[in-house]
Amino acid sequence: MDELRLAGTKAATIMADHLANIGDGPVWRPVPDAEKAWLTAQELPETGRPLDDLLEDARAHVLPYPMGNGHPRFFGWVNSPPNPAGVLVEPLAAAFDPSCAGGDHAGPHLERTVVRWLAGLVGFPHPPGGGLLTSGASMATVICLAAARQRAALADGWDAREEGLSGRAPFVLYVTEEGHSCLHKAAQLLGLGARHVRTVPVDGAYRMDVGALRTMIEEDLAAGLRPFCVAGSAGTVNSGAVDPLDEIAGVAAAHGLWFHVDGAYGALGVLADDAAPHYAGLGRADSLALDPHKWLGVPVGCGCALLRDPGAARAAFSLVPSYLIDDNAGDLGWFAEYGPEQTRPFRALKTWATLSHLGRSGVERLVNHTTGLARTLAAMVEQADDFELLAPVTTSITAFRHIPRTEGLDALNRAIPFAVQARGNAFLTGTRLGGRDALRACFLHPDTTENDLAVLLDEIRLAAKTL
Numbered sequence: 367m368d369e370l371r372l373a374g375t376k377a378a379t380i381m382a383d384h385l386a387n388i389g390d391g392p393v394w395r396p397v398p399d400a401e402k403a404w405l406t407a408q409e410l411p412e413t414g415r416p417l418d419d420l421l422e423d424a425r426a427h428v429l430p431y432p433m434g435n436g437h438p439r440f441f442g443w444v445n446s447p448p449n450p451a452g453v454l455v456e457p458l459a460a461a462f463d464p465s466c467a468g469g470d471h472a473g474p475h476l477e478r479t480v481v482r483w484l485a486g487l488v489g490f491p492h493p494p495g496g497g498l499l500t501s502g503a504s505m506a507t508v509i510c511l512a513a514a515r516q517r518a519a520l521a522d523g524w525d526a527r528e529e530g531l532s533g534r535a536p537f538v539l540y541v542t543e544e545g546h547s548c549l550h551k552a553a554q555l556l557g558l559g560a561r562h563v564r565t566v567p568v569d570g571a572y573r574m575d576v577g578a579l580r581t582m583i584e585e586d587l588a589a590g591l592r593p594f595c596v597a598g599s600a601g602t603v604n605s606g607a608v609d610p611l612d613e614i615a616g617v618a619a620a621h622g623l624w625f626h627v628d629g630a631y632g633a634l635g636v637l638a639d640d641a642a643p644h645y646a647g648l649g650r651a652d653s654l655a656l657d658p659h660k661w662l663g664v665p666v667g668c669g670c671a672l673l674r675d676p677g678a679a680r681a682a683f684s685l686v687p688s689y690l691i692d693d694n695a696g697d698l699g700w701f702a703e704y705g706p707e708q709t710r711p712f713r714a715l716k717t718w719a720t721l722s723h724l725g726r727s728g729v730e731r732l733v734n735h736t737t738g739l740a741r742t743l744a745a746m747v748e749q750a751d752d753f754e755l756l757a758p759v760t761t762s763i764t765a766f767r768h769i770p771r772t773e774g775l776d777a778l779n780r781a782i783p784f785a786v787q788a789r790g791n792a793f794l795t796g797t798r799l800g801g802r803d804a805l806r807a808c809f810l811h812p813d814t815t816e817n818d819l820a821v822l823l824d825e826i827r828l829a830a831k832t833l
């Protein structure tokens with residue numbers, strides 16, 4: 367182990383240098399062809415190589431070509447920089463290397479605490495066993511919708527796991543156009559059929575039109591379909607909008623529907639002083655997907671599914687073969703009974719470390735700082751003649767567009783993100799919002815400053831001049 371001790375010490379230095387110097391380099395740059403060839407075309411070595419060589423290769427060929435999310439001027443998609451505490455313990459989790467499927471060892475016990483902390487932070491009810499860590503919110507969504515599907519079938523007196531869905535009235539899921547693609551993927555994977563996912567209209571602030579939801583449910587019932595779940599968003603990717611959760615909860619309750627909330631990115635926004643009122647009703651949901659690897663900055667990947675009734679997830683997934691029977695597992699059983707994963711990585715350690723390092727006040731500071739940046743950028747956009755705000759700011763995303771001329775604005779704004787990225791001084795991505803090509807900047811980095819916002823607008827102006 368002397369080789370590991372020596373190389374590990376060096377790795378710690380490389381890691382710290384990388385994080386310390388990230389702001390000095392370009393946010394992103396294309397991988398040169400020679401480096402691409404190194405990354406893609408190398409052959410498996412016949413004989414094993416020393417640890418130190420691997421570190422040198424990583425330093426020379428991997429670390430110089432980041433995605434960009436560690437940089438304070440990275441505003442693309444929803445990708446945070448890694449929290450140093452999470453980075454610190456990742457190698458420990460690997461050295462410890464348990465499977466957190468279940469059992470009496472540190473991993474599953476710590477996961478119980480982390481899940482309880484996450485539920486507590488956002489004010490979601492948390493009975494024992496009411497959640498588990500996942501690869502991300504996509505997998506958390508599969509778990510929550512599978513629980514919803516099985517609960518609906520059992521309520522109707524049949525078992526979806528046993529029978530499959532054929533011959534039954536189709537289950538219908540309700541989401542808005544702004545709902546994340548993972549909701550559609552989960553619905554398709556669960557055999558619901560894309561045609562049974564209803565697109566509920568949104569209002570001018572890109573929030574679910576609850577009156578329209580009510581009408582659609584009634585029409586589907588009249589047509590002999592089986593509405594079973596409505597999925598609201600607590601922070602959309604496009605504009606950070608939060609659906610009227612309390613009203614949706616009321617409609618779901620009136621029709622006996624499962625109420626799922628996609629808070630992958632935005633659930634923590636409830637901790638922002640001025641955003642909190644938008645989250646009323648979050649605690650009434652049956653399930654909530656929340657990504658520690660988004661706003662919190664836990665190194666990728668870590669998602670979380672929170673469930674009001676843990677038994678619903680267990681009913682959808684528990685399948686314990688003879689070689690996994692554990693008579694000492696207690697009432698809650700194993701985590702592997704609550705989702706599709708069997709061997710499960712030790713995600714709890716990096717999440718515990720990140721939350722402990724930040725503390726509740728640190729999480730609140732981070733959320734308030736980043737939502738404040740989004741509001742400041744919105745104000746700058748509104749003051750500028752050559753920019754236009756496209757949606758109100760609720761969380762830490764600002765949706766806007768560049769309007770230096772009157773024609774060809776869709777094509778221009780569609781081309782701007784890559785042109786900005788290629789300049790290397792800032793990174794943002796685009797979308798379509800209300801039928802228009804838009805720019806959106808998402809703020810998650812604790813070190814982003816107001817000066818960085820001015821740089822972003824100037825970079826957009828400079829990039830646009832070349833288009």
Ligand SMILES: *Cc1c(COP(=O)(O)O)cnc(C)c1O
Binds near residue numbers: 501503504629630657
């Ligand atoms: C990231 C995200 C997802 C998907 O989660 P993954 O962790 O990428 O699987 C779902 N919804 C929203 C709003 C997101 O930001």
